[in-house]
Amino acid sequence: MSIAVLADRIRKGELSARAAVEESLRHIAEIDPELNSFISVRADEALAEADALDCEPSRGLLHGVPIAVKDMIDVAGARTTAASRILAENVARTDAATVEALRAAGAVVMGKLNTHEFALGAMTTSPHFGPARNPWATDRICGGSSGGSGAAAAARLVAATLGTDTAGSIRIPASFCGVTGIRPTSGRVSNRGVVGVSFTLDTVGPIAPSAEDCAIVLEVIAGHDPRDPTTADLPVPQYRRALERGADGLRVGVVTALVDRADPRIGSAVREAVEKLAAAGAAVEEVEIPLLDEAGAILPLIMLPEAAEVHLPWLRSRLDDYGPDVRARLLAGLLLPVTANVTGRRARRWYCERLDEVMERFDVLAAPQMLTAPPRIGEETVEVSGEEMLYRLSVIPTSSPWTLAGLPVVSVPCGFVDDLPVGLALVGRRFAEATVLRLAHAYQTLTDWHERRPPIAG
Amino acid sequence: MEDNCTLVSTLRALALRQGVTPSDADLEAVQAFLATVLVRLSEIEAALPPETPPAGRYLP
Numbered sequence: 001m002s003i004a005v006l007a008d009r010i011r012k013g014e015l016s017a018r019a020a021v022e023e024s025l026r027h028i029a030e031i032d033p034e035l036n037s038f039i040s041v042r043a044d045e046a047l048a049e050a051d052a053l054d055c056e057p058s059r060g061l062l063h064g065v066p067i068a069v070k071d072m073i074d075v076a077g078a079r080t081t082a083a084s085r086i087l088a089e090n091v092a093r094t095d096a097a098t099v100e101a102l103r104a105a106g107a108v109v110m111g112k113l114n115t116h117e118f119a120l121g122a123m124t125t126s127p128h129f130g131p132a133r134n135p136w137a138t139d140r141i142c143g144g145s146s147g148g149s150g151a152a153a154a155a156r157l158v159a160a161t162l163g164t165d166t167a168g169s170i171r172i173p174a175s176f177c178g179v180t181g182i183r184p185t186s187g188r189v190s191n192r193g194v195v196g197v198s199f200t201l202d203t204v205g206p207i208a209p210s211a212e213d214c215a216i217v218l219e220v221i222a223g224h225d226p227r228d229p230t231t232a233d234l235p236v237p238q239y240r241r242a243l244e245r246g247a248d249g250l251r252v253g254v255v256t257a258l259v260d261r262a263d264p265r266i267g268s269a270v271r272e273a274v275e276k277l278a279a280a281g282a283a284v285e286e287v288e289i290p291l292l293d294e295a296g297a298i299l300p301l302i303m304l305p306e307a308a309e310v311h312l313p314w315l316r317s318r319l320d321d322y323g324p325d326v327r328a329r330l331l332a333g334l335l336l337p338v339t340a341n342v343t344g345r346r347a348r349r350w351y352c353e354r355l356d357e358v359m360e361r362f363d364v365l366a367a368p369q370m371l372t373a374p375p376r377i378g379e380e381t382v383e384v385s386g387e388e389m390l391y392r393l394s395v396i397p398t399s400s401p402w403t404l405a406g407l408p409v410v411s412v413p414c415g416f417v418d419d420l421p422v423g424l425a426l427v428g429r430r431f432a433e434a435t436v437l438r439l440a441h442a443y444q445t446l447t448d449w450h451e452r453r454p455p456i457a458g
Numbered sequence: 459m460e461d462n463c464t465l466v467s468t469l470r471a472l473a474l475r476q477g478v479t480p481s482d483a484d485l486e487a488v489q490a491f492l493a494t495v496l497v498r499l500s501e502i503e504a505a506l507p508p509e510t511p512p513a514g515r516y517l518p
Contacts, residue, residue: 187515230515297498316477328487331480335469335488340499345512347502352513
């Protein structure tokens with residue numbers, strides 16, 4: 001049931017918030033032992049909060065709707081572990097800004113979702129909390145770092161989830177798990193109360209079955225936060241209303257360099273999706289993105305030193321408590337030359353100015369979200385264009401170019417390869433989330449990929 | 459091999475100056491990681507127009 005339908009039924013009194021929460025808890029109890037998407041479940045608290053909501057008038061768009069958040073995001077009284085040993089017993093004293101917003105709109109926070117340790121990787125295979133498993137094939141990863149958020153949304157354990165995205169961490173699991181996820185523009189959503197990775201690049205955004213679901217959640221969590229100086233003081237559009245405008249007249253540039261680099265079957269699915277966009281009224285043409293490969297090299301120059309700075313106290317006192325991959329990433333950030341970050345920030349401007357020239361000609365860019373299907377848990381390599389490469393490097397070409405520019409990107413399901421989902425990335429101009437969601441919704445009115453459920457979801 | 463030992467020693471010294479004490483295995487892993495990043499950093503340094511100032515948070 002979509003968020004819009006669920007909220008409407010609760011508002012009309014056809015369903016209580018308690019019943020919605022009980023249903024969610026039942027799904028979590030039945031299905032999550034196989035997925036390991038949750039790190040902690042707030043069963044008693046959620047039921048009590050639902051009972052309270054049932055006794056008051058509607059708070060807003062999410063009244064009584066069960067939602068779960070990545071375990072990087074604080075919920076007062078609950079542990080925020082970041083899937084790490086270091087924060088294993090860290091209990092948050094206050095809600096993150098996004099959780100405050102969810103509660104103010106009536107949502108019930110069901111629990112905290114598995115993540116790659118400290119959101120510093122794209123697999124969600126924490127050595128401390130175990131791997132989150134892909135609902136479409138439980139021997140495979142669900143991507144990351146918001147892997148639990150992708151898995152829980154795909155298995156319909158909750159109506160929607162929140163993830164965080166520093167370098168692809170919402171879009172990658174959305175694609176691998178066959179759901180919709182949006183990385184908002186950097187600065188659109190408050191990061192207050194979120195375990196930091198990179199001040200420049202961190203964002204919070206929703207993952208849910210459809211673009212309409214994501215629009216509703218984003219409308220609730222977006223906006224300026226006076227207590228987070230990294231947020232932009234800009235008005236928040238009514239994203240759900242914007243969906244109604246369809247694709248007519250939108251100019252879409254297809255990033256053929258990435259389509260051609262993807263698994264040919266993924267490339268075909270993306271091309272077919274682009275044909276649908278054209279059928280929906282979008283004006284489609286191919287586009288070449290300048291400095292596309294350089295973007296992937298520039299991003300770590302910004303992200304790694306910023307992450308090392310965030311983690312420096314723990315690098316000094318608890319180095320052995322990190323998993324090996326995360327420890328290596330953080331030490332790399334610590335040991336890069338001091339000029340690397342400045343060069344990275346200069347190169348970011350260089351790249352963005354060139355990309356902005358392209359974006360003047362287009363409203364949205366279309367590309368594959370991933371080059372490959374999700375690897376099996378434990379596999380470190382994938383095959384790209386006939387060559388074996390590290391999985392962690394394979395996620396860079398399709399994620400970093402948009403992350404580096406701080407652009408909003410939505411990943412929407414657009415097909416299957418070997419019974420595993422494929423995602424289409426739609427990239428918009430800065431702060432034009434309404435446009436990418438509008439195009440994603442137009443696509444989803446013509447297709448049913450986003451309605452397909454993994455068999456495990458029943 | 460000597461170069462490798464020298465580089466690991468240099469990395470260890472840099473880490474120690476920042477109060478961090480990585481193991482040999484950590485530094486070997488970091489070295490492999492940095493090898494890729496530093497090659498690309500050199501390429502970007504060479505290609506970057508010299509008059510480009512650092513980006514702010516909201517671009518352009």
